[in-house]
Amino acid sequence: MVPSLTSTDENYVLCHPDLHLGNIFVDEDFNITSIIDCSSASSSPLAELLTTLGLNGSLSPPQKSLITAFRSGFCSGTQNSEPEQWERADKMWYFLRLVRMLSTQDYTHFKSLYELVYRKESDDIPQLFYERSIQESGKAIFAKLCQESPDEEEEEEHDRGCNNQLSKSADFAMARKLTLMSEMNHNFVADRRLWLWILSKPWLSRERDAQSSIIRSAELSYI
Structure with a gap:
């Protein structure tokens, strides 16, 4: 391109x-x-x-x-x-x-x-991304993205000190579910149904007020 x-x-x-x-x-x-x-x-x-x-x-x-x-x-x-x-x-x-x-x-x-x-x-763009991700170059990029820098580790320690563990747990749980979904379905695309699912989860209730406007904006953009 x-x-x-x-x-x-x-x-x-x-x-x-x-x-x-x-x-x-x-x-x-x-x-x-x-x-x-x-x-x-x-x-x-x-x-x-x-x-x-x-x-x-x-x-x-x-x-x-x-x-x-x-x-x-x-x-x-x-x-x-x-x-x-x-x-x-x-x-x-x-x-x-x-x-x-x-x-x-x-x-x-x-x-x-x-x-x-x-x-x-x-109509097979997700499949094209998947094929690229399983190549050696794609795996190398993924491994690099997974590496945490010292700044990110310090930020995580700060978050734990600020009693933000529940928020982190919710983020990690959602990330794991999305990763699993994309691995099970190579044509997975995050659309408005995903944002509706996120809004329905009780473990996001503490952050819902702060994030609802962002999520709804994203939801509307996919309609």
């Missing part, structure tokens, strides 16, 4: 990774006067600049009308971009949300990216 996102263009542009209505200021004529929160701005490939902005903070793909308006406004101020540049930007939109972990719809975004790259639909 990654090679399909690259180009021979060696030029980079300055990109703001979190543009939304809260950090763009305009005057009465809707001219942009300033942009704030630029500390995370960086030089990026042109494909990232050409991705349609989600100004309302939505993690869902922009509507076609917004994409058309964005590209029309973009082209009116610069030279017209080539069709392959817009195609690369479409792929980059999904890729950025996956690698930056900005969404609860990882599977949906990956499936859309897969279809854009390979120009075909796929």
